[in-house]
Amino acid sequence: MDSDSEDAACFTAKQGLLNLHNEAQTAWKRMNKLSRFLKSSPFRVVAIYATVSFLWIYFSDTLLNALVHDPQIVTRISVFKGFLFVLVTTILLYFLIRRDVLKMLQRDNALRESETRLRRFYESGMVGAAYWNTRGAITDANNKFLEMIGYTREELTAGKIEWNKLTPPEYRLVDEECVKELRTMGVNQNPSEKEYIRKDGTRIPIAFACAMLDEENGIGIILDITDRKKTEEALAALAVAKSKFASTISHELRSPLAAIKEATNLVLDGSMGPVNDGQKDVLGTAKDNIDRLGRLINNVLVYQKMETGKFSLVLNEDDINDVVREVHKNAMLLAGGRSADLVIELGADLPKIKFDKDRIFQVLTNLSTNAMKYSESGAIVIQTQLGNGGIHISVRDSGPGIKTEYLEKIFEPFSQVGDHHKEGTGLGLAISKEIVLAHHGRIWAESEARKGSAFHFILPFEEIGSK
Amino acid sequence: MKKKILVVDDEASLLKLTLLRLEVSGYEAFGAADGKAGLELARQKIPDLIILDVILPGMYGDEVTKTLKKDVSLKQIPIILISAEVETLEARTRESGADCYLRKPFETKELLGMVEKHISSGS
Numbered sequence: 001m002d003s004d005s006e007d008a009a010c011f012t013a014k015q016g017l018l019n020l021h022n023e024a025q026t027a028w029k030r031m032n033k034l035s036r037f038l039k040s041s042p043f044r045v046v047a048i049y050a051t052v053s054f055l056w057i058y059f060s061d062t063l064l065n066a067l068v069h070d071p072q073i074v075t076r077i078s079v080f081k082g083f084l085f086v087l088v089t090t091i092l093l094y095f096l097i098r099r100d101v102l103k104m105l106q107r108d109n110a111l112r113e114s115e116t117r118l119r120r121f122y123e124s125g126m127v128g129a130a131y132w133n134t135r136g137a138i139t140d141a142n143n144k145f146l147e148m149i150g151y152t153r154e155e156l157t158a159g160k161i162e163w164n165k166l167t168p169p170e171y172r173l174v175d176e177e178c179v180k181e182l183r184t185m186g187v188n189q190n191p192s193e194k195e196y197i198r199k200d201g202t203r204i205p206i207a208f209a210c211a212m213l214d215e216e217n218g219i220g221i222i223l224d225i226t227d228r229k230k231t232e233e234a235l236a237a238l239a240v241a242k243s244k245f246a247s248t249i250s251h252e253l254r255s256p257l258a259a260i261k262e263a264t265n266l267v268l269d270g271s272m273g274p275v276n277d278g279q280k281d282v283l284g285t286a287k288d289n290i291d292r293l294g295r296l297i298n299n300v301l302v303y304q305k306m307e308t309g310k311f312s313l314v315l316n317e318d319d320i321n322d323v324v325r326e327v328h329k330n331a332m333l334l335a336g337g338r339s340a341d342l343v344i345e346l347g348a349d350l351p352k353i354k355f356d357k358d359r360i361f362q363v364l365t366n367l368s369t370n371a372m373k374y375s376e377s378g379a380i381v382i383q384t385q386l387g388n389g390g391i392h393i394s395v396r397d398s399g400p401g402i403k404t405e406y407l408e409k410i411f412e413p414f415s416q417v418g419d420h421h422k423e424g425t426g427l428g429l430a431i432s433k434e435i436v437l438a439h440h441g442r443i444w445a446e447s448e449a450r451k452g453s454a455f456h457f458i459l460p461f462e463e464i465g466s467k
Numbered sequence: 468m469k470k471k472i473l474v475v476d477d478e479a480s481l482l483k484l485t486l487l488r489l490e491v492s493g494y495e496a497f498g499a500a501d502g503k504a505g506l507e508l509a510r511q512k513i514p515d516l517i518i519l520d521v522i523l524p525g526m527y528g529d530e531v532t533k534t535l536k537k538d539v540s541l542k543q544i545p546i547i548l549i550s551a552e553v554e555t556l557e558a559r560t561r562e563s564g565a566d567c568y569l570r571k572p573f574e575t576k577e578l579l580g581m582v583e584k585h586i587s588s589g590s
Binding site: 262301 | 481485491552570571572575
């Protein structure tokens with residue numbers, strides 16, 4: 001309650017100060033206006049003229065009467081005094097006005113110079129520029145702009161160009177947003193992109209931004225972005241071609257691989273006659289590598305899909321510890337003799353969060369297989385805990401470690417680093433990274449030379465929209 | 468009597484090896500290199516199971532499956548679709564009415580397991 005009333009008092013005081021401040025500001029503004037009027041040249045000239053005239057009339061006769069007593073001489077001097085008055089005030093007026101006229105001429109010159117500069121920019125043709133009004137007409141434009149939209153200056157002068165007819169209907173929303181911003185800010189902070197319909201009906205991609213000049217008129221700067229759009233389209237086509245290439249290649253590789261695999265199996269399992277131990281060993285190596293090639297082809301496809309954003313998560317509320325237990329069970333089977341070295345430390349009372357169970361299983365399998373591959377002895381620990389705005393999962397090994405300069409690079413595709421080139425597809429970490437990123441999470445590695453590496457990733461609590 | 472299996476694949480080497488594998492596993496296996504020939508052979512020999520590659524010259528494996536499933540005398544024959552076109556395989560299997568699918572390259576164990584399961588349930 002105390003703090004509430006304190007707050008209220010504080011608020012009132014603040015409000016009072018604010019009012020005072022506003023009043024002071026208004027008074028100051030009024031004063032400024034008055035002083036500006038007093039200093040303004042017509043007023044100043046008239047005031048000085050009036051003062052001098054008044055003083056002259058008032059004091060000259062008094063002075064004359066005091067100094068000269070002969071009425072004849074007074075009359076003669078009076079005539080001369082009138083001429084002197086005209087002469088003095090004329091000189092005075094000349095100097096007073098000259099000062100102001102000179103100042104005005106100077107200002108005029110500066111204005112003309114800045115006007116020339118602006119006009120040169122306007123007519124340079126670097127960008128299209130157009131003046132428009134809120135009634136929809138384009139009132140003036142430079143040649144570059146006319147060239148862009150394919151109209152002539154005569155058509156412009158005849159008032160035939162209306163900006164809202166230049167814009168295709170599907171971009172009306174872009175225009176509306178810009179108008180809204182112009183109403184509130186007076187200027188478009190950032191350029192927008194849209195198309196114009198040229199006179200011949202073709203379209204031209206443009207970027208533009210406008211500014212209001214007064215209540216009804218504004219100026220727009222328009223840039224022809226045809227070249228950029230072409231480049232963007234070419235890049236998009238290239239990405240499609242690349243994706244198609246990867247997918248075709250992996251399909252084409254599968255069929256011969258299937259034949260090689262079946263042939264090897266037929267010999268290896270004795271279907272074609274007895275096989276001795278040496279032959280079995282050699283063929284076994286062949287078979288392992290056939291399987292590795294198969295995994296690589298799969299991963300290329302998977303990674304390609306992820307890279308082009310063509311995969312979607314299947315999100316369900318799940319317990320991450322269940323997934324870790326499953327990975328652990330699988331890894332133990334694979335590790336065989338080394339199963340004792342694989343340890344899990346599961347955080348208690350972890351909340352259930354939404355994630356793609358299969359994909360996260362894939363990430364954890366990748367990380368734990370890597371750990372086993374690179375560390376010949378020592379424990380591998382998979383840990384789950386709360387932290388960093390989500391659930392923090394880490395996989396630590398006691399392998400040779402990773403050099404600091406490689407800690408980020410290892411998440412790039414085909415980037416097995418150092419001299420420990422182990423069998424792998426070179427895509428496991430890249431795929432893991434894509435999966436974690438798709439969950440709006442974060443993945444990173446830490447390492448100390450000869451003390452092993454740790455891979456961490458965070459699955460955030462925040463709601464993840466399915467992509 | 469040996470169970471009869473028809474294998475349709477345009478990849479000659481894989482066709483040869485699959486036939487060999489099925490024969491050493493105790494089946495009578497015969498092959499065709501395209502969909503049309505496969506259909507004819509199926510009508511002629513009435514196999515106990517058909518293994519169909521999807522991407523075949525002329526007529527795709529899923530179309531062959533649809534044709535077979537429309538034929539009263541052949542529709543009970545179990546069909547396994549195999550393909551290197553792994554992304555569309557599941558959908559093609561579902562739409563065509565084939566019994567199951569296998570991605571190339573497949574494990575011998577997987578193939579034999581699938582054959583055994585469907586050949587016994589089919590007859």
